[in-house]
Amino acid sequence: MGTSQNNYLHLARPLAPAAVSTTAPSTAPLSVSLLPQALFSILDHASRRPADQERVIGTLLGTRSEDGTEVHITNCYAVPHTETAEQVEVDMDYQKAMLSLHLRSTPKEVLVGWYATSGELNTFSALIQNFYGQQGEGTFPHPAVHLTVSTAPGRDVDARTYISAPIGVTAERAADSCLFIPVPHEIRYGDAEKSGLEMIAIAKEREDRSLLLQTDVETLERAIEQVLEMLERVSNYVSNVLDEEAEPSSALGQFLMNTLSLAPKVDAESVERDFNNHIQDVLLVSYLANTIRTQIDLSNRLATAALTMGHAEGAPPTDAQQQDNKQQSDRGGRGGRGGRGGGRSRGGGDRDYQRENPLGL
Amino acid sequence: MAEPNTASAPLKEVQIEALVVMRIIKHSTSAFPTPATGCLLGMDVADNIGTQLQVTNCFPFPAAAPDQPPAQQEQQYYQQPTDAATLAAGAPRAKSNVAYQSEMIKYLREVNVDAQSVGWYISTSMGNFVNQNFIENQFFYQKVTDEKTVALVFDVGRSSAGSFSLKAYRLSPSFMASYREGKFNTEAIQKSNLRYQDILVELPLQIHNSHLLTSFLHQLPQPPPTKNALDFPSSIADLTHDPNISSNPLAPNLDHLDLSIDPFMEKTCDLLLDSIEAHQTEQNNAQYYQRSLAREQTKIQAWQAKRKQENQLRGQQKQPLLDENEWTKLFKLPQEPSRLESMLVGRQVEQYARQVDGFSAVVSGKMFGVRGTMLPGDIA
Numbered sequence: 001m002g003t004s005q006n007n008y009l010h011l012a013r014p015l016a017p018a019a020v021s022t023t024a025p026s027t028a029p030l031s032v033s034l035l036p037q038a039l040f041s042i043l044d045h046a047s048r049r050p051a052d053q054e055r056v057i058g059t060l061l062g063t064r065s066e067d068g069t070e071v072h073i074t075n076c077y078a079v080p081h082t083e084t085a086e087q088v089e090v091d092m093d094y095q096k097a098m099l100s101l102h103l104r105s106t107p108k109e110v111l112v113g114w115y116a117t118s119g120e121l122n123t124f125s126a127l128i129q130n131f132y133g134q135q136g137e138g139t140f141p142h143p144a145v146h147l148t149v150s151t152a153p154g155r156d157v158d159a160r161t162y163i164s165a166p167i168g169v170t171a172e173r174a175a176d177s178c179l180f181i182p183v184p185h186e187i188r189y190g191d192a193e194k195s196g197l198e199m200i201a202i203a204k205e206r207e208d209r210s211l212l213l214q215t216d217v218e219t220l221e222r223a224i225e226q227v228l229e230m231l232e233r234v235s236n237y238v239s240n241v242l243d244e245e246a247e248p249s250s251a252l253g254q255f256l257m258n259t260l261s262l263a264p265k266v267d268a269e270s271v272e273r274d275f276n277n278h279i280q281d282v283l284l285v286s287y288l289a290n291t292i293r294t295q296i297d298l299s300n301r302l303a304t305a306a307l308t309m310g311h312a313e314g315a316p317p318t319d320a321q322q323q324d325n326k327q328q329s330d331r332g333g334r335g336g337r338g339g340r341g342g343g344r345s346r347g348g349g350d351r352d353y354q355r356e357n358p359l360g361l
Numbered sequence: 362m363a364e365p366n367t368a369s370a371p372l373k374e375v376q377i378e379a380l381v382v383m384r385i386i387k388h389s390t391s392a393f394p395t396p397a398t399g400c401l402l403g404m405d406v407a408d409n410i411g412t413q414l415q416v417t418n419c420f421p422f423p424a425a426a427p428d429q430p431p432a433q434q435e436q437q438y439y440q441q442p443t444d445a446a447t448l449a450a451g452a453p454r455a456k457s458n459v460a461y462q463s464e465m466i467k468y469l470r471e472v473n474v475d476a477q478s479v480g481w482y483i484s485t486s487m488g489n490f491v492n493q494n495f496i497e498n499q500f501f502y503q504k505v506t507d508e509k510t511v512a513l514v515f516d517v518g519r520s521s522a523g524s525f526s527l528k529a530y531r532l533s534p535s536f537m538a539s540y541r542e543g544k545f546n547t548e549a550i551q552k553s554n555l556r557y558q559d560i561l562v563e564l565p566l567q568i569h570n571s572h573l574l575t576s577f578l579h580q581l582p583q584p585p586p587t588k589n590a591l592d593f594p595s596s597i598a599d600l601t602h603d604p605n606i607s608s609n610p611l612a613p614n615l616d617h618l619d620l621s622i623d624p625f626m627e628k629t630c631d632l633l634l635d636s637i638e639a640h641q642t643e644q645n646n647a648q649y650y651q652r653s654l655a656r657e658q659t660k661i662q663a664w665q666a667k668r669k670q671e672n673q674l675r676g677q678q679k680q681p682l683l684d685e686n687e688w689t690k691l692f693k694l695p696q697e698p699s700r701l702e703s704m705l706v707g708r709q710v711e712q713y714a715r716q717v718d719g720f721s722a723v724v725s726g727k728m729f730g731v732r733g734t735m736l737p738g739d740i741a
Binding site: 035044046079097219282288293305 | 399418471474557565707717720
């Protein structure tokens with residue numbers, strides 16, 4: 001599942017200079033996939049940037065496929081940097097320290113590139129890109145991925161990914177400049193993320209941009225309402241077409257017919273039977289769970305209440321004991337009562353507890 | 362306001378950023394089936410009614426080093442899934458992670474992330490989180506005075522099945538007091554009148570988006586349409602292959618309308634059986650204690666009777682009396698096992714029961730709806 005925009009022209013992927021990898025690096029196009037949480041984190045960082053900075057940068061972490069053609073960006077963190085007209089400074093120690101901290105918690109993620117929160121590419125970008133792509137600390141021999149997310153207020157949030165090739169007239173100029181090649185990217189997400197994203201998407205519709213988390217029943221209600229709304233729209237359209245008020249479209253009609261024919265044809269009896277079984281299963285488990293809950297509650301209460309009954313010097317435990325003792329021989333019963341009289345405080349209570357335990361379980 | 366805010370304004374709700382939601386989801390799904398733990402950062406905002414805790418960022422904890430003191434393991438009566446899981450679940454309070462946490466916070470403060478730790482999160486599957494580790498972790502955070510911390514529990518299994526499940530918990534004050542004393546035997550519980558329902562307090566949870574994020578969401582997956590009405594597709598292939606229509610990450614999630622109940626039911630029943638076994642073990646321990654206590658008592662009484670007799674004889678023979686209370690040194694009464702485990706089992710079962718109730722409500726609604734569709738005109 002993913003979304004992609006635009007079409008891309010395939011240019012041969014630039015190989016790292018002095019390729020030292022054992023497998024021949026392929027020039028297949030690099031494709032980048034992005035997790036929503038990395039993107040959200042970048043947006044959050046952009047909104048927290050210090051007031052005097054136009055753009056902020058950070059590091060991208062992720063995983064790479066075996067031959068390096070697919071890069072999956074899963075995490076990112078911000079790196080403080082300062083930028084003036086003439087020079088740029090990136091806090092290297094911070095970047096190294098954060099990288100090692102992140103590697104401790106998620107050892108599978110490696111450095112794959114860096115991001116910036118404005119869409120422009122200038123010399124400083126080239127410098128930083130070379131730094132990230134270099135040997136040793138950087139992503140060598142794989143190219144570093146540069147992700148720009150333009151966060152100018154009032155305009156669209158535009159995310160682009162690039163990889164770079166060295167370009168320059170001389171070797172020193174090559175160190176300062178880069179040819180940024182755009183590569184396609186898409187946003188991927190899994191099932192659990194889908195439900196989280198849905199919650200977030202609902203929040204976007206409301207005024208204060210927040211949403212109280214709802215119970216299952218309310219979510220179900222909302223899902224059914226959406227389906228009803230969709231059905232209503234479609235049926236309106238179909239009746240309009242039948243009244244010749246709207247234009248028919250054969251593709252849409254065909255699609256609708258295909259979809260509606262998916263409804264199963266079953267006879268009433270088997271539906272009733274299946275329905276009853278289904279409901280019975282669910283209700284049975286619900287009943288069992290509640291019974292177990294009550295049982296455990298009861299046994300906990302009995303456990304802690306036993307001592308009070310033992311302490312009370314009155315009739316109830318004596319009566320219970322006497323009723324039990326009627327089943328035993330008289331001498332045993334008298335002996336039991338005598339013993340209890342002697343060690344009244346704890347021993348008697350405990351024996352009461354033991355006798356009542358079969359009930360409590 | 363001239364007067365300072367009362368330090369003990371109770372937490373009334375928790376608000377989390379969308380970013381935190383996504384990060385927790387990603388970490389939990391990648392660490393599944395071991396529980397994934399991490400730290401929450403944010404700040405607390407006090408207003409007239411109470412305090413609202415805002416969680417603005419989070420980061421995962423590394424799994425603790427394997428050399429955890431074995432004292433942590435001895436209290437686990439019921440089975441733990443694997444050792445890795447136990448270590449991961451105990452991560453928030455491991456010493457190495459406290460250092461990790463303070464380092465992370467230090468670095469994050471430099472990029473203007475809120476530097477106050479407001480709790481921790483853990484992922485679970487099918488509601489199986491009320492155990493010793495959870496309580497200890499939360500206690501570790503809550504034992505500092507005047508703190509505002511919360512535990513977020515994210516349920517991976519149920520969220521993948523369509524209903525997003527994230528809850529915020531705190532330990533109740535009565536439970537905190539009892540846990541501080543550390544004694545959970547029968548007298549202590551009778552005095553404090555603590556029931557298993559009182560252990561955890563659930564707080565309402567809100568999701569909040571920033572402006573930038575909202576504008577981004579409005580823009581996904583495609584820019585808003587420039588024309589009023591879209592053109593008709595020219596063929597079915599057009600419909601199915603148009604990426605803007607066929608795959609939309611923010612489309613309503615209709616997984617929720619799925620009718621299958623078996624996976625959920627099976628897992629819940631398995632977990633209920635586990636809880637019953639745990640409870641049974643606890644009961645057996647308690648009974649064993651009672652029996653051994655009774656045995657010791659009878660032995661002590663017999664010994665005391667003998668001593669009395671001896672003393673009588675000695676009194677007659679004008680010899681020094683022996684000490685009657687020496688039995689305290691000779692006989693050692695067995696220790697009463699802690700009742701905490703059985704209370705936790707009770708709370709866990711209640712959690713399952715609540716989940717099943719919610720689930721059965723939803724399934725009954727769906728079933729009646731489907732039946733109405735299949736047998737039109739048949740009012741149930």
